[in-house]
Amino acid sequence: MRxxxxxEIEDIAIGAAVLGTGGGGDPYIGKLMTLQAIEEYGPIxxxxxxxxxxxxxxVSSGMMGAPTxxxxxxxxxxxxxxxxxxxxxxxxxxxxxxxPIEAGxxxxxxxxxxxxQLGLPVVDVxxxxxxxxELQMVTFxxxxxxxxxxxxADEKGNLTLLDTIDNLWAEKIARGATIQKxxxxxxxxxxxxxxxxxxxxxxxxxxxxxxxxxxxxxxxETHLDPVKEVLQLTNGFELFRGKVVDINRKTxxxxxxxxxxxxxxxxxxxxxxxxxxxxxxxxxxxxxxLLCVTPDLIAVLxxxxxxxxxxxxxxxxxxxxxxxxxxxxxxxxxxxxxxCGPGYFGYEVDYIPxxxxxxxxxxxx
Amino acid sequence: MRxxxxxEIEDIAIGAAVLGTGGGGDPYIGKLMTLQAIEEYGPIxxxxxxxxxxxxxxVSSGMMGAPTxxxxxxxxxxxxxxxxxxxxxxxxxxxxxxxPIEAGxxxxxxxxxxxxQLGLPVVDVxxxxxxxxELQMVTFxxxxxxxxxxxxADEKGNLTLLDTIDNLWAEKIARGATIQKxxxxxxxxxxxxxxxxxxxxxxxxxxxxxxxxxxxxxxxETHLDPVKEVLQLTNGFELFRGKVVDINRKTxxxxxxxxxxxxxxxxxxxxxxxxxxxxxxxxxxxxxxLLCVTPDLIAVLxxxxxxxxxxxxxxxxxxxxxxxxxxxxxxxxxxxxxxCGPGYFGYEVDYIPxxxxxxxxxxxx
Numbered sequence: 001m002r003x004x005x006x007x008e009i010e011d012i013a014i015g016a017a018v019l020g021t022g023g024g025g026d027p028y029i030g031k032l033m034t035l036q037a038i039e040e041y042g043p044i045x046x047x048x049x050x051x052x053x054x055x056x057x058x059v060s061s062g063m064m065g066a067p068t069x070x071x072x073x074x075x076x077x078x079x080x081x082x083x084x085x086x087x088x089x090x091x092x093x094x095x096x097x098x099x100p101i102e103a104g105x106x107x108x109x110x111x112x113x114x115x116x117q118l119g120l121p122v123v124d125v126x127x128x129x130x131x132x133x134e135l136q137m138v139t140f141x142x143x144x145x146x147x148x149x150x151x152x153a154d155e156k157g158n159l160t161l162l163d164t165i166d167n168l169w170a171e172k173i174a175r176g177a178t179i180q181k182x183x184x185x186x187x188x189x190x191x192x193x194x195x196x197x198x199x200x201x202x203x204x205x206x207x208x209x210x211x212x213x214x215x216x217x218x219x220x221e222t223h224l225d226p227v228k229e230v231l232q233l234t235n236g237f238e239l240f241r242g243k244v245v246d247i248n249r250k251t252x253x254x255x256x257x258x259x260x261x262x263x264x265x266x267x268x269x270x271x272x273x274x275x276x277x278x279x280x281x282x283x284x285x286x287x288x289x290l291l292c293v294t295p296d297l298i299a300v301l302x303x304x305x306x307x308x309x310x311x312x313x314x315x316x317x318x319x320x321x322x323x324x325x326x327x328x329x330x331x332x333x334x335x336x337x338x339x340c341g342p343g344y345f346g347y348e349v350d351y352i353p354x355x356x357x358x359x360x361x362x363x364x365x
Numbered sequence: 366m367r368x369x370x371x372x373e374i375e376d377i378a379i380g381a382a383v384l385g386t387g388g389g390g391d392p393y394i395g396k397l398m399t400l401q402a403i404e405e406y407g408p409i410x411x412x413x414x415x416x417x418x419x420x421x422x423x424v425s426s427g428m429m430g431a432p433t434x435x436x437x438x439x440x441x442x443x444x445x446x447x448x449x450x451x452x453x454x455x456x457x458x459x460x461x462x463x464x465p466i467e468a469g470x471x472x473x474x475x476x477x478x479x480x481x482q483l484g485l486p487v488v489d490v491x492x493x494x495x496x497x498x499e500l501q502m503v504t505f506x507x508x509x510x511x512x513x514x515x516x517x518a519d520e521k522g523n524l525t526l527l528d529t530i531d532n533l534w535a536e537k538i539a540r541g542a543t544i545q546k547x548x549x550x551x552x553x554x555x556x557x558x559x560x561x562x563x564x565x566x567x568x569x570x571x572x573x574x575x576x577x578x579x580x581x582x583x584x585x586e587t588h589l590d591p592v593k594e595v596l597q598l599t600n601g602f603e604l605f606r607g608k609v610v611d612i613n614r615k616t617x618x619x620x621x622x623x624x625x626x627x628x629x630x631x632x633x634x635x636x637x638x639x640x641x642x643x644x645x646x647x648x649x650x651x652x653x654x655l656l657c658v659t660p661d662l663i664a665v666l667x668x669x670x671x672x673x674x675x676x677x678x679x680x681x682x683x684x685x686x687x688x689x690x691x692x693x694x695x696x697x698x699x700x701x702x703x704x705c706g707p708g709y710f711g712y713e714v715d716y717i718p719x720x721x722x723x724x725x726x727x728x729x730x
Binding site: 086089090156157158159160161162163164165169172173175176177179180181 | 527529530534545
């Protein structure tokens with residue numbers, strides 16, 4: 001167990017936004033909520049998965065909906081608590097600890113804010129190793145662990161508890177309720193035993209986020225290249241450097257969908273990059289080359305500071321470096337690709353690992 | 366307490382469809398389910414409200430969604446049971462009895478089928494004295510009784526438990542979930558104590574339904590006019606006689622909405638009647654006269670047999686008698702009119718009691 005204070009939260013917020021691949025919600029709101037919770041309740045206890053008893057009852061927490069809505073509709077901080085209490089009441093069990101469902105701007109941090117508020121530990125694990133837009137897109141789903149009973153709570157205090165026949169139905173019904181409730185809600189989801197979290201989760205994800213955030217922060221002093229630091233920590237590849245010339249973004253069926261277009265600079269002069277996103281970046285390609293495809297990670301960094309830019313934060317004229325990072329090996333299985341590969345999102349592209357694309361320069365369709 | 370056997374169910378089904386004012390779902394499916402339940406589990410115990418202990422825990426049951434969907438998507442009979450069991454588990458209380466939320470084709474009968482299946486009594490009470498399309502349109506709402514905790518269950522076995530800040534939010538969120546789940550679901554709703562049911566419900570509604578159904582059935586033998594029999598039992602008025610010349614019906618946002626048009630026959634020759642409905646008939650008017658307005662009841666009966674016709678059952682050329690019946694006095698209060706008067710449904714018409722409209726012939730807008 002170690003304690004997380006304010007500096008750790010600042011670093012985690014930045015690293016989470018890198019792994020959040022443009023989505024996962026604005027890290028700023030989650031960070032503010034967590035810093036305020038630490039101010040009020042003291043530092044957060046972070047446990048490694050190995051420190052969690054096998055029979056401990058653990059539950060993930062976070063928000064669901066279009067992050068573009070979340071920006072305008074800041075959560076009250078009490079919804080997640082309401083959701084946890086309601087789940088405990090329904091299951092008649094005390095929750096031992098919480099953990100992030102994903103590594104994304106806001107959903108990496110909300111469990112920390114909740115944990116501080118409830119005096120619970122946080123487990124250093126998630127279910128994606130990145131961010132994804134749908135509830136079944138977790139390694140737990142690949143391993144047959146149920147998303148429900150889950151509870152969603154809106155900022156008004158309305159509670160919805162779901163107990164569904166599978167995780168795809170959980171996503172479908174929860175998404176409908178989220179839209180009905182105004183576009184963004186807090187959830188308590190994937191209740192499970194410690195032993196299942198250990199077996200199925202992606203370990204030490206908060207540590208990786210913190211390492212990335214710290215490396216970017218320290219380049220101000222070390223004068224190292226922040227992008228190189230991130231690539232080293234994530235085994236990633238530089239895909240493109242350029243400036244943003246177009247952003248096409250709309251919020252529909254509870255998601256922020258769109259395309260960002262960048263014109264190449266330096267070595268990339270003359271090339272045009274397109275990034276397609278649905279909350280998260282899903283595909284990066286130029287006119288004639290596919291560069292990186294979901295479930296591998298695509299992040300957009302500020303060319304100068306190395307700080308990650310979310311799809312909402314992307315502005316015309318911004319100078320950026322686009323990087324690709326290999327996803328966790330669990331996503332590269334047939335069920336992993338089926339669950340969140342390009343085909344699931346409607347792209348007629350085969351999944352090819354980023355390290356192969358970078359090596360071979362496969363022609364884009 | 367008295368027992369309900371197959372003949373009673375047949376009669377109740379017909380009376381419920383009269384009070385269902387065109388909506389409330391096809392009585393045929395509810396009847397079949399109830400008859401089958403009686404076949405399997407024996408007669409149903411019907412209690413008057415006065416026989417229910419003040420502190421008994423009672424819960425309403427029924428279906429939600431467009432009845433046009435229900436016709437194609439017959440419930441498995443287990444959803445309502447699942448919903449009840451889940452509500453008991455959440456609240457940690459045993460349910461003493463169930464009751465219909467409304468007097469409508471299907472929702473009058475589904476609680477009887479469930480009661481037989483679970484060995485529970487049914488209480489002779491409802492929350493509308495008629496049928497209405499939305500969950501907050503009950504006398505319980507007028508009296509400040511919460512709709513939630515409620516559970517909805519689909520035929521696949523997905524469960525959603527709602528705990529909302531008010532009954533309008535219960536309606537809104539449950540409606541969204543219903544559409545997400547395929548357009549029709551079963552619910553367990555308005556959990557309350559016996560004393561509240563006694564204070565707020567509309568008493569002896571199943572008895573009235575049975576009386577209406579029996580009267581219509583017996584006119585085959587007595588050769589009395591079935592329409593007159595219904596008018597006498599409900600203090601109603603004949604509004605129109607004619608044949609159906611147009612039906613405009615669509616299913617949208619979980620409701621069956623539309624307009625039925627009839628041309629007058631006999632005394633009504635030369636007049637054209639329009640009935641507007643949203644699951645239930647809401648307004649009846651001719652070219653120049655308003656005849657009956659929600660929350661008063663508008664029923665369409667077969668001119669020959671007196672049997673009620675639902676909006677789904679309405680066919681071109683059908684010879685009909687349209688009748689108007691005064692609603693329960695609780696609906697004629699300001700909050701009653703606000704909750705389900707013509708303004709709520711978007712009609713720019715003031716509510717005028719049917720007995721005044723019939724007397725004075727107020728000009729239609």
